[in-house]
Amino acid sequence: MxxxxxxxxxxxxxxxxxxxxxxxxxxxxxxxxxxxxxxxxxxxxxxxxxxxxxxxxxxxxxxxxxxxxxxxxxALPDDRMPAKRDWERISRRWAGHLQARRREIEELEREITGCIGCGCLSLQRCRVLNPADELGEQGTGPRRLPQRDQQRPFD
Missing domain, CATH: 1.10.1660.10 (Multidrug-efflux Transporter Regulator; Chain: A; Domain 2)
Known part of the structure; x- marks a missing residue:
């Protein structure tokens, strides 16, 4: 000890x-x-x-x-300070994450610029405000899920 x-x-x-x-x-x-x-x-x-x-x-x-x-x-030792090569390996791995996040942010910037440019702000058509809206394809208005898909709140 x-x-x-x-x-x-x-x-x-x-x-x-x-x-x-x-x-x-x-x-x-x-x-x-x-x-x-x-x-x-x-x-x-x-x-x-x-x-x-x-x-x-x-x-x-x-x-x-x-x-x-x-x-x-x-992959790091528990009983001692990690070596420089350990930190370099981690840094390289996480650099990829940062690059992916940067691309996501750039895509969001392009989308928001398009949204501001179009001015629609439509929940029915807008990919930025309502991405992947499958029910929106059925028209406007609320949709009720089938009973089997609903969770009962007090169970």
């Missing part, structure tokens, strides 16, 4: 990472970070978890789901 000065409490990790202690516990519950237990059953974290938490926060800002972060972290 490491010397006590090499380990951080939940509160220290949270304070240094700028997150709530509940988030630290949540990340541990999800298997994204690990802790050791003291004789008094208190959690202690190695300092490298701060890097992992930083990467989690970056992924969150990029819109990368925690399920993918979990997948990426599964």
């Amino acid at each position: 490491k010397a006590p000065t090499d380990l951080l409490t939940v509160g220290e990790v949270a304070r240094r990472a700028g997150i709530a202690t509940s988030a630290v516990r949540f990340y541990e519950d999800r298997g994204l970070i690990t802790s050791e237990r003291t004789a008094g059953n208190q959690r202690r974290y190695r300092r490298h978890v701060l890097r992992r938490i930083s990467l989690i926060l970056v992924a969150k800002r990029m819109g990368i789901p925690l399920s993918e972060v979990t997948e990426v972290f599964a």
Whole structure:
């Protein structure tokens, strides 16, 4: 076991990472970070978890789901700081996500420009306000789903 000065409490990790202690516990519950237990059953974290938490926060800002972060972290060592090549591999993988998001945003910009240009704002015809509206093809007005497809609210 490491010397006590090499380990951080939940509160220290949270304070240094700028997150709530509940988030630290949540990340541990999800298997994204690990802790050791003291004789008094208190959690202690190695300092490298701060890097992992930083990467989690970056992924969150990029819109990368925690399920993918979990997948990426599964290939990282738990007992030490990941190497530079580990971070480079993650960076390359997530660069693809950023490029895909950039393309989606550019498509949205083209759609909204077209929408503003056309001025229709029609729920019946507008792809931007009402994408993939299959019922709209049947005409205007409300539609009632068949009974078998409805969920009963109090069951």
